[in-house]
Amino acid sequence: MKASxxxxxxxxxxxxxxxxxxxxxxTSSYTSLTVFGDSLVDAGNIYALTGGQMPSPAAGYFxxxxxxxxDYTDLLSIDLFGRPTTASLLGGxxxxxxxxxxxxxxxxxxxxxxxxxxxEVALGRTADGNGLYVLNAGGNDVFGAIAGTIGGADPQRYxxxxxxxxxxxxxxxDGLGVRNILITxxxxxxxxxxxxxxxxxxxxxxxxxxxxxxxxxxxxxxTDFFNxxxxxxxxxxxxxxxxxxxxxxxxxxxxASGCAGYFSFDGTHPTAAVxxxxxxxxxxxxxxxxxxxxxxxxMLTGFALVGMAARRRGRGVLRLA
Numbered sequence: 001m002k003a004s005x006x007x008x009x010x011x012x013x014x015x016x017x018x019x020x021x022x023x024x025x026x027t028s029s030y031t032s033l034t035v036f037g038d039s040l041v042d043a044g045n046i047y048a049l050t051g052g053q054m055p056s057p058a059a060g061y062f063x064x065x066x067x068x069x070x071d072y073t074d075l076l077s078i079d080l081f082g083r084p085t086t087a088s089l090l091g092g093x094x095x096x097x098x099x100x101x102x103x104x105x106x107x108x109x110x111x112x113x114x115x116x117x118x119x120e121v122a123l124g125r126t127a128d129g130n131g132l133y134v135l136n137a138g139g140n141d142v143f144g145a146i147a148g149t150i151g152g153a154d155p156q157r158y159x160x161x162x163x164x165x166x167x168x169x170x171x172x173x174d175g176l177g178v179r180n181i182l183i184t185x186x187x188x189x190x191x192x193x194x195x196x197x198x199x200x201x202x203x204x205x206x207x208x209x210x211x212x213x214x215x216x217x218x219x220x221x222x223t224d225f226f227n228x229x230x231x232x233x234x235x236x237x238x239x240x241x242x243x244x245x246x247x248x249x250x251x252x253x254x255x256a257s258g259c260a261g262y263f264s265f266d267g268t269h270p271t272a273a274v275x276x277x278x279x280x281x282x283x284x285x286x287x288x289x290x291x292x293x294x295x296x297x298x299m300l301t302g303f304a305l306v307g308m309a310a311r312r313r314g315r316g317v318l319r320l321a
Contacts, residue, residue, distance in 0.1 A: 037136030039098030044087035069272025072279035079289035127177035138186040163201035187222035
């Protein structure tokens with residue numbers, strides 16, 4: 001696709017958010033969800049750019065996602081708003097693109113900084129102070145550094161720069177009035193020492209941030225999660241996992257079964273079941289999907305009615321006896 005056509009498609013409609021002056025969170029539940037990142041959370045931007053050719057539904061990919069079901073940001077959106085995230089090219093707030101990196105390499109795929117540029121253009125430099133913003137990137141930077149395709153002769157210097165730019169994206173969003181940010185680490189646990197070093201750079205860069213006093217930064221470690229999952233999947237409600245064979249390689253029957261028992265869908269992306277387990281762990285750590293006060297009241301009222309009904313049934317049994 002030519003760059004001019006891409007530029008035309010990448011201008012998303014205005015979403016009418018609150019101004020930074022009203023950026024203090026005033027609700028118990030998030031009022032919007034905005035996503036930046038790579039294929040782990042792409043809700044269909046690459047699918048839209050390629051006219052539905054990639055990721056291919058014929059290979060088992062689900063509705064433009066790079067796995068066999070919804071990703072963790074979709075599941076969060078469903079819990080918060082009753083619907084999955086929508087790709088920015090389709091008018092939504094998910095600006096993630098498969099293949100994106102933190103460090104912009106100038107290709108046609110919008111990397112992290114350009115995704116935030118698109119957000120600013122589409123929204124007129126406004127932010128929802130009651131919204132949650134997700135940054136999920138770094139995997140492609142690590143893959144490229146390992147393969148020697150980026151970073152040149154000094155991949156460590158490259159990853160240090162990637163970590164600095166990743167943290168700078170948090171600072172940039174804070175400056176726009178964003179007050180609730182979830183950032184994931186460099187997630188390639190199988191990369192070993194190089195991934196560990198990249199996350200050490202990220203820890204240092206995040207530690208140097210000067211965020212607004214009312215900004216909350218949630219940090220989720222996919223590296224830790226994947227390591228724990230490989231040792232004890234039952235802890236996350238999953239059966240024993242095949243960590244070597246992909247669901248795609250196992251064939252159509254495995255895909256039709258929902259990839260039960262497989263960690264990886266295609267050798268790069270985790271299955272939808274692993275995505276769900278990650279979401280549940282995030283929600284356990286950060287309580288991301290908190291019902292609105294009215295929902296709590298409805299739940300409490302429901303519990304009270306159930307209790308009253310149980311007591312009445314109990315008294316009825318006693319009288320009958």
